[in-house]
Amino acid sequence: MGQLWNTIFIQPMIYASLWLYQFLGHNFALAIAVLTVVVRLLTLPLTLPAQKSAKKQQELQPKIQAIQKKYAKDRERQTEELMKLYKEEGINPMGGCLPLLIQLPIIMAFYQSIAKVLADTPLTLFSLSSFVAGNAALTSLVPLSSKFLWLNLARPDPWYVLPILVVFTSWFQQKMMTPSTPATDPQAASMNQTMQITMPLMFGFLTMQWPSGLAIYFVVTNIVSIIIQLVIDMQGGRSIRDVFQAVFPQMTSDAGTAKGRRKKR
């Protein structure tokens, strides 16, 4: 099973990252960034329906909450009405799940292959050797130059810049996905709030431990997700300003108030 996983997923990704490294002037940070974008674009047919479905469900939140409130004591009827609503709106509530599950191995393989290629200890290099030993061109690249700006890509960022970027981009992306209308269910609202803070912090904490090359992967993949979401939003008739207003309501309302005050004077 492990061998099959390595052959189908890990080996091609290791080869791809090493070829990119060679092609991009031995800059592995750039290779990770480019490969991340390529992988995200290739998995777009899988992620896009999920992202669209999630977004549509959020837009329907007021209607969903109204049904939940109306049939709070009749679970059967509640489910029935919800399914009816989903059908009317053309949403498959489970539709987003399968594509996400299918792309999980790809994301995992990508993560594992970066970790392997970034080998800078004898044991990790020994592990990498079983993947590249048969290819003279790739073997000649080992060990990779892991220097990029102030970073050693095989080790954690000593200045915590990347973990901060991971936290910010994760939070931004999650905030974009949050419905602009507040949840009427206080439990759901509280869960949303907690998720918005704890999940980005958790990813930030993990990237403090991991090699900075992996943190670059997380930052780039978050940015790609933000761009995709932005495109979906714009297709739905929202402007960039609307999106930013939804993410930073306080700042934009403050700015609006200040502008208003200036006009009054």
Place this chain on the structure above:
Amino acid sequence: MIEFLRHKWSLLLVILVAGLFMSSCGGTAPAASWPGMTVAEGVVYVALTDGKVHALYADSGKEKWVFPTEEGKSSGFLGCSAPRVTEGPIYAPPAVGGDLVYVGSYNNTVYALNTVAGVQQWNFPTGDRIVAAPVVVDDTVYVASSDQYVYALDAEDGSERWRFQAGNWVWASPLVDQESGAVYVATMGHKVYRVRLTDGTAEWEFTAQGAVAAAPALAGDLLVFGSFDGRVYAVDARTGEEQWTFQTGGWVWGTPVVVDDVLYVGSQDQHVYALKVADGTELWRFQTGGVVRDTLVYGEGLLYVGSEDTQVYALDAQSGDVQWSTSIEEQILSRPVLTEEALYVATLNGKVYALDPADGSRIWHYPPSEG
């Protein structure tokens, strides 16, 4: 990734992702290093995978001392060892000179301990991790570091005499040849240098097609070494000019062993090769069931091989025929050590075995309660 979290099944997916991320940690923490071992004056000095140097009596396997005595730090978040950066494992076999034993650690530091009780006499911090075994010649200890330098230190007090900038990680022990007054330095940046023994000035450099992770060996006027490009190289030790190469099917991590006019080397392609020193002609090859990562050891017409397939092989050096083999039941990635009394083998899971060189039967093992 955050779109997962908005979904109904988000919690399940997060748990699944976390589980997969952590899957590289495994149920039991993988070894943070492979063991390095040396034997001197009836004592086995072995740096095990726990990041400690264990001094064992060679005849009984009983513990003499352990350095350091306190427990090391956790291997990482939730016990995750990869790709977490570890702090104190030791890859390098210790080196003994006089009444001191020298240990290069992954925490960038070389330690000098007394052989009696393992008490630290001095330490010397380098700029990065130390993978190579220190080399002691007379009153100088040569230390190679991943900070790209090779240091010549006073063996008594650790003061620096000179340093040589090698331009890349140096994971191979320097080869010191007092006769010609040279130190040979191999680097992970594909280079091999000949450096003047007295002041560390480079005399020539040779570029291989792959990283050179193990010390070269001298075979008369030839300098022989293996590389990650799968080749065994022979260059003129005086000029650095290539004389011949021999292609194996995998990375060569070990130092070639030279006996008279034959050199023996293991490869990641699972083979042990016997080559003619003069021109690199293959005399025989023997296939094990796993990677032969480190250096082989020769004694009394037999070649002892530790393999990733958990077997120790004793091969006839003339023909490559197996005289005996025994299973240790654990991967062997480190070189065995041979004395008149025993063949010592350390495994990747941190155990040491003393075997009878005549037939491979076990004399003792360490820790005594296991294996």
